[in-house]
Amino acid sequence: NAGVTQTPKFQVLKTGQSMTLQCAQDMNHEYMSWYRQDPGMGLRLIHYSVGAGITDQGEVPNGYNVSRSTTEDFPLRLLSAAPSQTSVYFCASSYSGFRPGGYTFGSGTRLTVV
């Protein structure tokens, strides 16, 4: 089925460890983004991309890196995990411009840093 695939769904890390959250979409969407959602709160933008080779920082980029070498993939790397990064992470993609459709979201990754 077409959509956004995020892996893993759950992850527990120790403080200081690094890891990569994977995100892939098969809809040929130009835009891709990573958000984090803390309990009871809205989504905050970490990094986003408007096309392969183009990325930019969002509202809360510190401690995270991204790259976009292909249209399909947009991995998020945690450099040195901290308890403050405990959150649910969503990857999302969409067409560029304002076609009448919003983001398609992945199912989320629930990350706990101990």
Add this chain to the structure above:
Amino acid sequence: AQKITQTQPGMFVQEKEAVTLDCTYDTSDQSYGLFWYKQPSSGEMIFLIYQGSYDEQNATEGRYSLNFQKARKSANLVISASQLGDSAMYFCAMREGPGTNAGKSTFGDGTTLTVKP
């Protein structure tokens, strides 16, 4: 900088009645898009409805409609004939562009809707 404000942390509605969820936005761009998403307790994010800043008519998608008042910078979501399955958190979001902010969406803090039987 773009900003979305949802002033209702929680709302209750009786089954089969209509409910309006408020959203105001702030932007200096003339071209932007407004979106509403639903997040059930299972956690997934579901796109509901879109309104472009140049659209003259309010968007509708089934039981969802967007009451767009451009001069007041408001984009309220109206759900008609509420169902128990509508109980969820609802997020308003905006994306500016084209330009330097293209591709970047800002979300409000959400409104938790509870539908009573």
